[in-house]
Amino acid sequence: MSNRVTIVDVAAKAGVAISSVSSALNNRPGVSEDTRRRIVEAARELGFVPSLRGRSLSAKRAFTVGLVVHRDPYVLESDPFFGSFIGGIETVLDPRGYALILQMGSEPVETLDRYRSLAANRRVDGVFISDLGVDDPRIALVQELGLPAVGVNADPGFPLAAVRQSHVEGIRELVEHLVGLGHTRFAHVTGPHEFIHAGQRQRAWSDALEAAGLPVGDIVEGDFTYEGGVAAADRLLAGRAPDERPTAVMCSNDLSAIGFLGRAGELGIRVPDDLSVAGFDGIELGSYVRPMLTTVATTPRLLGVEAARLLLETINGTAVVDIDIEPARLVVRSSTGPAPQPR
Amino acid sequence: MSNRVTIVDVAAKAGVAISSVSSALNNRPGVSEDTRRRIVEAARELGFVPSLRGRSLSAKRAFTVGLVVHRDPYVLESDPFFGSFIGGIETVLDPRGYALILQMGSEPVETLDRYRSLAANRRVDGVFISDLGVDDPRIALVQELGLPAVGVNADPGFPLAAVRQSHVEGIRELVEHLVGLGHTRFAHVTGPHEFIHAGQRQRAWSDALEAAGLPVGDIVEGDFTYEGGVAAADRLLAGRAPDERPTAVMCSNDLSAIGFLGRAGELGIRVPDDLSVAGFDGIELGSYVRPMLTTVATTPRLLGVEAARLLLETINGTAVVDIDIEPARLVVRSSTGPAPQPR
DNA sequence: TAATTTCACCGAAACGTTTCGGTAACAAAC
DNA sequence: GTTTGTTACCGAAACGTTTCGGTGAAATTA
Structure with a gap:
């Protein structure tokens, strides 16, 4: 455990004051090109890495941002979102010397406490707020705490910085795809109504169908799980005559769509011959199940990249505007097909 | 942005020296019961929370541990392990004032760099090493860096502290279950050979079959994905006569077993009538697919709990021994059944 | 040559803790 | 009544940076 090399060592070796080392290494003016080179060289030879702790205390920054996920582990397990989202975040954070602290709160109350304690001891300089709920209490909390934050896929009118990926284009494309295939009886399986994105997707679905002049059909509440599908x-x-069943169903995420597919098969309903089914998300699993799942594919990694960029800017106080990334797009595979011919 | 209340404010309010405040609040001796109360009261009234940054610099600790996941996002997405594992880690870390930094490296080289930079600026006090590979370079790296670390499901002879969940009992139970059902032709789908746990599972499988005096049968290499299954x-x-096919197959994880199940169905092979299939992990999805997947269930959350406990002890230099948690256990569901009768 | 500006460089303070040696005050022992 | 011991408390250093005001010397201007 050889003792760490500090800025003092570098200063000694280069024969200058430590303030000069600091200036030189941070590319600040006030140090001649000549001594700057000498300092850089000394630092290199000694293998000097500035201590995060010293910088942190001095700069009043943690150089860390936080993500608190408030889902129960199972949903997290099977959700494609966080793996890719976090991966995207990392690519931005790392080059800028930032790191990500991940916390999990299964209970909503617990989640709030996590945010509170992250803020209390200034462990993070800012946080992501994902999986926004209706009237999400975290919004007021971060405002009260003065904690920089960015929301992910927030509704319009969201009072903090936000990054969004629009779902309306993709869902409209899906509806047009289904309408083009001759479908007239539709149904939608939502996500839990406490999440705003569940409502967002349902609204986009209904709007697109209305725009096409077609009946919206059944809306049943799901829970984003396979089981819910x-x-x-x-x-x-089950128990409905073929001409009373919907012929085209959109589930609000892929996992529940896959569950839906499985159960339909068990009920002797052929997909896509008797019934078309589509999901939302674009998880890999969807391209492996048979029939392969038609879906609206999102890009969580890109969302993570932009969210991280936005959060860092918010922390730096740079003037920021919300970011909209490219909309989610329809991916047609084999779980959707022509509407069955009535006979 | 009201200025933060520091230990100086507390000292002023209580009319004592800051060193006394520190002693009082950290339950160190040398402060009378009377003034201790006065100090605690003052701290409470001011809402004093000790600054992590100050403590960090003084204590030469980051109060943070790191987990670097080196998988590509898709595997992460569908892997049950990390969600629960991290959840378990959290429950131990949080009460002790520690937090978890999560990093992702898709390339192995990148992963090593992450560890290196975590250590270089002392961002973490210790790290988890999961998904151990054969001759994993991270072992030498953390030793060289003097970075406290614990391995997860390491092989015997692992030079660092380790937490393990044995798979041999569960796999032996599975084999006994299958043998009891009359199976005689077996096959095993492994994980990628570069991961040690793939080898561990395969060996347990082969050993149990040999112990039962039965032929090990085919071993094919998979990759832990649905697609690989x-x-x-x-x-x-495909293309084998029924009496040349295995009648009982173990896939080395659930996801690939589910893929295996799906393809078997498409090939017109009925599970469990014509073929028994089992997985390993115990992911929730396995209990939703039809037939429901027989598997050997692990408890990643518990593994996370013990790994975190062990890591903190290692950091504190407390004498530590490896921890073995309860073995993974067989969970019989409906994807396994009596061996088909030859006729 | 004297006054002024510019510039490289330095020293010290600040960030917020913990720790350690020291010092009064007072009690117990000889 | 001096010694010894104990206790409560304090001041200052240390952790490793960044920042800011200051100083001397060189360069510019008058």
Whole structure:
């Protein structure tokens, strides 16, 4: 455990004051090109790495940002979002010397406490707020705490900086795709109504159908899980005559769509011959199940990249505007097809 | 942005020296019960929270530990392990004032760099090493860096502290279960050979079969993905006569077992009537697919709990021994059944 | 040559803790 | 009544940076 080399060592070796070392290494003016070179060389030879702790205390910064996910582990497990989202965040954070602290709160109350304690001891300089809920209490909390934050896929009118990926284009494309295939009886399986993105997707679906002059059809509440898709299939399909069933169903995420597909198969309903099913997300699994799942593909990694960029700017106090990334797009695979011919 | 209340404010308010405040608040001796109360009261009234940065600099600690995940995002997405593992880690870290920094490196080289930079600026006090590879370079690296570390599911002889969950009991149970059902032709779909746990599972499988006096059968290499399960099913089942096929297959994780199941169905092979399939992990999805997947269930959350406890002890220099948690156990569901009768 | 500006460089303070040696005050022992 | 011991408390240093005011010397101007 050889003792760490500090700025004092570098100063000694280069024969200058430590303030000069600091200036030189941070590219500040006031140090001649000649001594700057000498200092840089000394630092290199000694293998000097500025101590994060010293910088942190002096700069009143943690050089860390936080992400608190408030989902129960199972949903997290099977959700494509966070892996890629975090990966995207990393690519921005790392080059700028920032790191990500991840916390998990299964209970909403617990989540708030996590934010509170992150702020109390200034462990992070800012936080991401994902999985926004309706009237999400975290918004007021970060405002009260004066904690820089960016929201992910927030509704319009969100009072903090936000990064968004629009779902309306993709869902409209999906509806047009289905309408073009001759479907007229639709259904939608939502996510839990406490999440705003569940409502966002449902609204986009309904709007697109209305715009096409077609009836919106059944709306049943799901829960974003495989199991929820199975249950929704039971509600919408079991015990109904073929001409009373919807012929095209959108589930609000891929995992529940896959569950829906599975249950439909068990009920003897052929996809896509008797029924078209689509999801939302674009998880890899969807391209491996049979039939392959038609879906609206999002790009969580890109969302993470922009969210991180935005958060760092917010922390630096740079004037920032919300960021909209390219909309989610329809990906047609084999779980959707022509509407069955009535006979 | 009201200025933060520091230990100086507390000292002033209580009319004592700051060193006394520090002693009082950290329950060190040398301060009378009377003034201790006065100090605690003053701290409470002012809402004093000790600055992590100050403590960090003084104590030469980051109060943070690191986890570097070196998987590509997709595997991470669908892997049950990390969500629960991290959840377990959190429950130990949080009460002790520690936090978790999560980093992702898709390339192995990149991963090493992450560890290096975490250590260079002392961002963490210790790290987890999961997904151990054969001759994993991270072992030498943390030793060279003097970075406290604990390995997760390491092989015997691992030179650092380690926490392990044995898979041999569960896999032996699985083999006994299958043998009891009359199976005699087996096959195993491994994980990528560069991961030690792939080898561990395969060895447990082979050993149990040999112990039962039965032929080990085919071993094909998979990759822990759904897709890999599909491919393995093609290799093992497609174009083979029923009496040349294995009748019982273990895939080395659930996701690939589910892929295997799906492909078997497409090939017209009924599970469990014609073929028994089992997985390993115990992910929730396995209990939703039909047939429900028989598996050997691990407890990643518990593994996270113990790994975190062990890491903190290692950091504190407390004498530590490796921890073995309860073995993974067989969970029989409906994807395994009696061996088909030859006729 | 004297006054002024510019510039490289330095020393010290500040960030907020913990720790350690020291010092009064007072009690117990000889 | 001096010694010894104990206790409560204090001041200052240390952790490793950045920043800011200051100083001397060289360069510019008058």
